[in-house]
Amino acid sequence: MMDRSLLTPDLAAGEPLQHSGIAEGDAVSPAIAASRMETVYQPIADDLARVDQRLRRELQSNYEALAPVLRHGTQLGGKRLRPALLLLSGRVVDPMLRPKPLSDDHIVMAVVIEMVHTATLVHDDVLDAAVTRRHVPTINARYGNDVSLLLGDYLFAQSFSLAATLPSTRACRWVGQAARAVCEGELRQVLGRHWWDIDEETYLDILRGKTAELTRVACQLGADLSGGDQTAVDDLGDFGNDLGIAFQIADDALDLWGDDEQVGKTLGTDLQQGKMTLPLIHLLHHRNREIASATRRALQQPPAQRLAAVMPLLRHSDAAEYTREVAEGFCQTALATLDRFPDSPALASLRQIANFSIRRGF
Secondary structure, three states, rough: OOOOHHHOOEOOOEEEEHHHOOOOOOOOHHHHHHHHHHOOOOHHHHHHHHHHHHHHHHHHOOOOOHHHHHHHHHOOOOOOOOHHHHHHHHHHHHHHHHOOOOHHHHHHHHHHHHHHHHHHHHHHHHHHOOOOOOOOEEEHHHHHHHHHHHHHOOOOOOHHHHOOOOOOHHHHHHHHHHHHHHHHHHHHHHOOOOOOOOOOHHHHHHHHHHHHHHHHHHHHHHHHOOOOOOHHHHHHHHHHHHHHHHHHHOOOOOOOHHHHHOOOOOHHHHHHHOOOOHHHHHOOOOOHHHHHHHHHHHHOOOHHHHHHHHHHHHHOOOHHHHHHHHHHHHHHHHHHHOOOOOOOOOHHHHHHHHHHHHHHHO
């Protein structure tokens, strides 16, 4: 197994990791991690407040009946991770901005990224027939699928309208390309349900679209809007890509090994719907043919019985360890990319977010 110490470089010169609020080796629950993210976001606290204010302003309508739906939609994004990545990347590229606010363009594009992300969540909940997200009812559970689909479309439309207000069309083009990649990834996953022969490479390629593309473009935008050169923009984009993959692998692990109360949704939904994730792919391709055959039989059970059939195989195999190693590998690569930038509070925060991304699931 990989040396976990490789994944947790000092957050600042001379500062031990345990002072960061996410100690080395911690298996951080989602609830605890969420509270600690306030400390992680400290370098951009004022900027994030501006993002929230602008988001509320953008999601208003002259029609009173729409107000509660739009207000509910603003609560679904959770930790504002993608806007935070954009803002932190902007400050990493230009650490001299630390005492000053980021530009209005940073705020606008952070809002755009959050609206696109929220739109995908709203549509995901319809696809998954989910009834709760982060311990609150989903839009489809409260208002129905029709409202959910239209709200997702509304968020997409509003996000691109807002992105088009920037002087350059590049940011709008990048977000459009990222949104298309997200939809392609989701389509591939939906069309690939019950694809028991999917290999790991294909699974990871789907993750690059459905999750990593939006974190990648968030980091790229932050760097670009701060005047970063092409190398800096590409490096932070690579960081966002590897972070997004690690984050989604951990999220997939949570669906099997998490806690209902901590995760905020019913466990095993991916398995019931035939979505193939890394632990299951590892079992299906296991070097022990008995484990592989038993896994295939378990997955052919009725959806409601699959989790109970698969869990003993997961417990008595190396699936958890292997999944953790793969997630940590992407985390390590992401952290190595950050070594090319000078130390700053924002850089320390990006490192903490990378560690948080894998601590959630294991």
